[in-house]
Amino acid sequence: xxxxxxxxxxxxxxxxxxxxxxxxxxxxxxxxxxxxxxxxxxxxxxxxxxxxxxxxxxxxxxxxxxxxxxxxxxxxxxxxxxxxxxxxxxxxxxxxxxxxxxxxxxxxxxxxxxxxxxxxxxxxxxxxxxxxxxxxxxxxxxxxxxxxxxxxxxxxxxxxxxxxxxxxxxxxxxxxxxxxxxxxxxxxxxxxxxxxxxxxxxxxxxxxxxxxxxxxxxxxxxxx
Amino acid sequence: xxxxxxxxxxxxxxxxxxxxxxxxxxxxxxxxxxxxxxxxxxxxxxxxxxxxxxxxxxxxxxxxxxxxxxxxxxxxxxxxxxxxxxxxxxxxxxxxxxxxxxxxxxxxxxxxxxxxxxxxxxxxxxxxxxxxxxxxxxxxxxxxxxxxxxxxxxxxxxxxxxxxxxxxxxxxxxxxxxxxxxxxxxxxxxxxxxxxxxxxxxxxxxxxxxxxxxxxxxxxxxxx
Numbered sequence: 541x542x543x544x545x546x547x548x549x550x551x552x553x554x555x556x557x558x559x560x561x562x563x564x565x566x567x568x569x570x571x572x573x574x575x576x577x578x579x580x581x582x583x584x585x586x587x588x589x590x591x592x593x594x595x596x597x598x599x600x601x602x603x604x605x606x607x608x609x610x611x612x613x614x615x616x617x618x619x620x621x622x623x624x625x626x627x628x629x630x631x632x633x634x635x636x637x638x639x640x641x642x643x644x645x646x647x648x649x650x651x652x653x654x655x656x657x658x659x660x661x662x663x664x665x666x667x668x669x670x671x672x673x674x675x676x677x678x679x680x681x682x683x684x685x686x687x688x689x690x691x692x693x694x695x696x697x698x699x700x701x702x703x704x705x706x707x708x709x710x711x712x713x714x715x716x717x718x719x720x721x722x723x724x725x726x727x728x729x730x731x732x733x734x735x736x737x738x739x740x741x742x743x744x745x746x747x748x749x750x751x752x753x754x755x756x757x758x759x760x761x762x763x764x
Numbered sequence: 765x766x767x768x769x770x771x772x773x774x775x776x777x778x779x780x781x782x783x784x785x786x787x788x789x790x791x792x793x794x795x796x797x798x799x800x801x802x803x804x805x806x807x808x809x810x811x812x813x814x815x816x817x818x819x820x821x822x823x824x825x826x827x828x829x830x831x832x833x834x835x836x837x838x839x840x841x842x843x844x845x846x847x848x849x850x851x852x853x854x855x856x857x858x859x860x861x862x863x864x865x866x867x868x869x870x871x872x873x874x875x876x877x878x879x880x881x882x883x884x885x886x887x888x889x890x891x892x893x894x895x896x897x898x899x900x901x902x903x904x905x906x907x908x909x910x911x912x913x914x915x916x917x918x919x920x921x922x923x924x925x926x927x928x929x930x931x932x933x934x935x936x937x938x939x940x941x942x943x944x945x946x947x948x949x950x951x952x953x954x955x956x957x958x959x960x961x962x963x964x965x966x967x968x969x970x971x972x973x974x975x976x977x978x979x980x981x982x983x984x985x986x987x988x
Contacts, residue, residue, distance in 0.1 A: 577801045577802045577803065577885075577908075578887050578908055578915070579801065579905065579908025579909045579912055580908075606915065606916060606917075607915070607917070608914060608915055610911065610915075629888070629892075629918065631855065631886075631888040631889050660888070661801075661888075661915070661916070662855075662886055662888055662889075663802050663885065663886070664830070664853070664855040664884070664885075664886055664889075665855050665886075665888075665889065668853075681803065681907070683803065683905070683907035683930065684801075684802055684803025684804075685803045687834065688802055688803055690832065691802070691829060691830065691831070691832055691834075692802060692830060692885070693830075693831070694853065706907065709907065709933065709936055709937075712932075712933055712936060
């Protein structure tokens with residue numbers, strides 16, 4: 541019998557996250573961890589983001605799902621390098637999986653400018669696992685209701701940005717945008733919020749501009 | 765140091781679930797475990813269900829959230845007995861929590877005809893924990909996309925019913941109802957599916973009728 545303590549596994553994750561951060565820091569590659577509920581629009585966001593970002597930057601996606609690879613299939617037309625992780629029921633990604641890709645399975649990831657991770661569709665468990673990302677981006681969908689940041693605070697608390705998705709559906713939902721913005725600023729006063737809709741295109745430009753600024757800042761970072 | 769093995773904890777959950785099932789079986793109380801993503805409409809469904817069910821039956825709700833009790837507040841106008849469990853970050857309920865309420869904290873639950881559990885907003889982890897329920901009901905929201913049953917199969921596989929919620933938003937979403945029905949029947953050929961909308965009221969009657977039939981069947985169950 542081998543005994544694993546959850547506490548030690550959690551510490552191991554943090555150590556692996558630091559390793560990932562160091563490797564990607566040396567190569568000046570931006571890592572983005574995208575978190576959101578099932579159906580919050582993570583893959584659709586990536587389709588629209590990659591269409592634009594892939595023109596100017598070498599971009600890769602690490603796509604996580606419980607069992608299927610259909611989201612990867614959706615992204616391949618917009619990105620040459622799409623890697624699928626199947627967690628076989630696992631509810632979140634861990635830093636060690638990403639580290640294994642970077643150092644063993646897929647070292648060509650180190651030739652990229654930007655790597656997106658689409659985490660498992662879950663607002664709770666992924667929030668507890670640092671993957672070594674530069675930016676954590678958590679989605680909030682207008683159809684979910686504006687109470688989600690205060691009901692699932694951890695994901696929003698540790699994020700650099702929240703994307704309020706599917707804003708084209710605002711007229712049909714009882715989503716109070718001001719209340720959402722207020723709650724988000726209480727949980728995390730530094731969080732950047734982008735309301736957007738891939739249907740109308742509203743807000744996409746601001747999100748892409750923010751992302752590009754971060755890729756450039758990382759490329760030009762003088763420290764180590 | 766005390767060491768807890770996940771395997772043993774999982775077995776303990778199953779044993780606790782059987783205890784709950786036995787207690788509720790003797791009292792002929794129907795227990796419903798409601799699972800769904802954040803914002804899939806679990807609380808709204810319960811508001812509309814309790815409005816009707818509370819007229820003919822003694823109903824209680826066990827409401828689970830990470831930290832807040834605001835969903836309980838929404839249900840209290842429609843139900844005298846609403847109990848809040850805060851998991852403090854925990855991503856699912858376990859049978860032992862329910863057993864503790866039934867046998868120690870809230871024995872008046874044993875005077876009910878029907879007890880609803882609103883599980884934590886998460887399509888993954890709650891699916892792995894039997895609470896001793898008679899019926900597991902998993903929500904699928906049209907705004908999430910019709911691919912969710914095949915991407916998160918466990919919750920749907922072990923459910924007696926799926927409620928397809930927010931069908932009033934179908935004209936604004938690319939949700940393929942036939943594909944959803946087909947996927948659900950592949951995962952679980954016995955599953956009962958209720959497309960419904962609390963906005964229009966469509967489908968609510970069928971769902972309530974099904975629920976009442978199950979309360980009656982349990983009340984009149986001759987075995988033990």
